[in-house]
Amino acid sequence: MTGAAGQGFVAARPGAVLGCGARGQNAAAVAALLDCLARGLPIHASLTGIRPAGPAPAPMLCCQSSGSGGRVKTIRRSHGSWIASFEVNRAAFGLSAGDRYAVLGQLGHSLALYAALEALHLGAGLLVLAGDGPRSQVRQLAEAGVTVLYATPSQLRRLLLAAGPGGLPALTHVFCGGGKLDAACRAGMAALCPNAAIREFYGASETSFITIADAGTPEGSVGRAYPGVRLRLDDEGRIGVASPYLCEGYAEPDLPPPPRRGGYLFTGDIGRLDARGSLFLRGRESRMVTVADQNLFLEDVEAALAAAGAGLCAALAVPDARRGHAVVAVVEGAEDEALAARLRRACRDGLGDHAAPRRILFLPRLPLLGSDKPDLAALARLVGAPP
Numbered sequence: 087m088t089g090a091a092g093q094g095f096v097a098a099r100p101g102a103v104l105g106c107g108a109r110g111q112n113a114a115a116v117a118a119l120l121d122c123l124a125r126g127l128p129i130h131a132s133l134t135g136i137r138p139a140g141p142a143p144a145p146m147l148c149c150q151s152s153g154s155g156g157r158v159k160t161i162r163r164s165h166g167s168w169i170a171s172f173e174v175n176r177a178a179f180g181l182s183a184g185d186r187y188a189v190l191g192q193l194g195h196s197l198a199l200y201a202a203l204e205a206l207h208l209g210a211g212l213l214v215l216a217g218d219g220p221r222s223q224v225r226q227l228a229e230a231g232v233t234v235l236y237a238t239p240s241q242l243r244r245l246l247l248a249a250g251p252g253g254l255p256a257l258t259h260v261f262c263g264g265g266k267l268d269a270a271c272r273a274g275m276a277a278l279c280p281n282a283a284i285r286e287f288y289g290a291s292e293t294s295f296i297t298i299a300d301a302g303t304p305e306g307s308v309g310r311a312y313p314g315v316r317l318r319l320d321d322e323g324r325i326g327v328a329s330p331y332l333c334e335g336y337a338e339p340d341l342p343p344p345p346r347r348g349g350y351l352f353t354g355d356i357g358r359l360d361a362r363g364s365l366f367l368r369g370r371e372s373r374m375v376t377v378a379d380q381n382l383f384l385e386d387v388e389a390a391l392a393a394a395g396a397g398l399c400a401a402l403a404v405p406d407a408r409r410g411h412a413v414v415a416v417v418e419g420a421e422d423e424a425l426a427a428r429l430r431r432a433c434r435d436g437l438g439d440h441a442a443p444r445r446i447l448f449l450p451r452l453p454l455l456g457s458d459k460p461d462l463a464a465l466a467r468l469v470g471a472p473p
Contacts, residue, residue, distance in 0.1 A: 094145035094165045097123045098206040104186060104230050109217040111135070115193040116202075116214055123206065132160070133194035133456040148337055149196045150456075151291045160337035161196070161291050170330045171295055172204045174313050179259060179283075181234065183209030186256075188232040190223060190241040192216040195456045196291040197264055201236035210234070220248035231256040235282075238264035239271055240398065240458040246274040257282040263289055264457050266367070266385070268392055269305070287312065288367065290353055292344050294331035297365045307364040317359065318350050323368065325357050326350030356383075375403040375411045377440040387413055387433055387441050394432035395425065398452050400460040401443070402471040414469045415443035416460075418452045445469070 098120055106112035118136040122129045128139035128146040139148050145165035150158050175181050187205035189198040193214065205212040213230050215223045224245055227235070233256055237245075242262060257279040267286040275284050287298040288308035296317070299309030311317050318326040328350045335343040345352045356368040368374075369383030376382070387401035398418040403411040415429065426446040434442040447469065453461040466472065 093169055094126060095123055095169065095203055095207050096209075098212075099183075099209050102206055102209070102211055104211045104213040105215075105226065107213075107215040107218040107226065108222065112193075112214045112216055116212075119193065119202065120206075130160075131194050131196075131199050133192055136193060149199055149291065150194060151196070159291075159341060161333045162335055162337050163333040167331050167333065168200060168203060168294065169207065170314070171312075172207050175204065176208060178313065179285075181208060181210070181259070185233045185259075186211040186213065186231055187234045187236070188213040188215060188227055188230070190215050190235075190237050190245075191458055192456050197236060197238065197457065200294070201234075201261070205234070220244040221250075224249050224254070227254055227257070228252065233257060234259045234261070235279075236261045236263070238262065238458050239267050240265065240454075242267075242275055243271055243398075246271065246278060249278050253277070254279045255281055260284045261287060263287045265459060266308075266389065268389070270393075288365065292333045293327050293329070293351060293353060296325075296327050296329075296353070304360065304364050307360070307366050309365065310363045311365075316350075317363075317365065318348075319357065319359060323356040323358055324352055324371065325355045325365075326352045377403070377406075377411050377413065378409045380438065380440050382411075382413070382437070382441055384413070386437055387415070387443070390433045390436045390441070391415055391417070391429050393436075394429050396429055398460065400452065400462060400465050402462065402466055402469055404444075404469060404471045406444075409440070412444040413441060414471065415446045416452065416465050416469065417446060417448050418450070419448055420450070421448045 103116055106116055115136045122138055128144045130137050130139035130148040132150045147163050147165060148160050150160055187201055187210050189201045191198040193199050193202055202212055213232055215226055235257055239262060258281055260275060260282045272284055285298055285300055287295055289296045295312035296315055297309040298312045303309045315329040332351055354371050356371050358366050369385035373384045374381055384401040388399060391399045396417045400416045402414045404414055406412040430442045453464040455461050
């Protein structure tokens with residue numbers, strides 16, 4: 087398969103769906119997806135379900151962004167833009183119809199939808215476990231003999247907290263996207279899945295794969311350019327991407343298309359490339375704030391909090407008349423003064439006094455997006471941060 091723009095996904099083979107977990111919406115979403123594939127209809131996927139995007143057959147797909155930037159966007163792309171990377175993965179990683187895939191998130195999220203369509207297009211089996219508890223997910227992954235797992239770092243951390251003895255020896259490929267995979271999570275997954283190659287990738291709903299990391303990637307990097315991708319960083323470190331995997335734009339008529347310059351789509355992220363072409367991310371341009379005349383990426387604060395034992399957490403910035411901004415941290419869990427002191431100290435020691443949170447708010451559960459990332463817009467409203 088070439089991944090040409092006019093090419094459509096193939097229909098699933100009989101028996102391809104291994105299970106849909108305990109949630110009825112998973113079965114409904116899978117059934118709707120299979121119906122679109124069987125009838126050759128364009129696909130519209132969102133967190134409310136999957137439906138045909140139009141009555142006429144067309145190799146088009148509409149999926150939604152996670153909404154981490156505040157507004158959920160409906161992204162239009164050709165089937166061929168994903169098929170091209172299916173074929174890269176087949177050749178590069180030895181994926182085949184003999185594999186058994188699993189996803190832990192809803193099919194309305196682009197990462198889970200991508201993995202599901204890759205499995206069905208290659209003729210592999212598919213297990214959808216969105217909404218099930220992590221203990222149940224671990225059990226079903228083991229019972230089904232899943233070999234390929236696509237997940238976000240948050241989803242992997244939940245698996246690790248729930249995992250018991252025995253591990254997941256059948257897993258041979260773990261693809262992690264949607265956030266930074268920290269060293270502790272990587273080490274935990276290596277122990278849980280001793281036969282798996284763990285590959286972190288960087289991308290976005292608009293771009294699909296941008297870079298992919300492996301065992302030889304330098305610490306802190308998200309890897310080198312994925313096959314077929316060209317990277318360009320401007321003088322400020324803004325990341326531009328040119329590849330066959332880019333989307334065609336947004337379905338919402340009031341939204342301008344993603345910014346492009348010179349044939350490159352710019353992601354809104356800031357980074358740097360080393361001499362070998364390994365990409366190191368700093369963070370989202372929109373999440374860089376000034377505190378006491380120093381630039382601070384809130385992602386760096388979140389990394390420091392997580393490394394100090396915060397678990398699921400988020401960092402936000404609120405206006406401050408004297409310092410420009412002040413950092414507020416939100417941590418999932420019960421109130422813990424000793425942990426709060428440790429988190430402040432970790433941020434101060436690792437990033438500087440300006441990065442230490444002025445407030446640390448503990449919540450029993452953090453609001454999450456469909457991608458299992460913290461809902462920053464909801465948390466901003468809670469702490470009084472600008473949208």
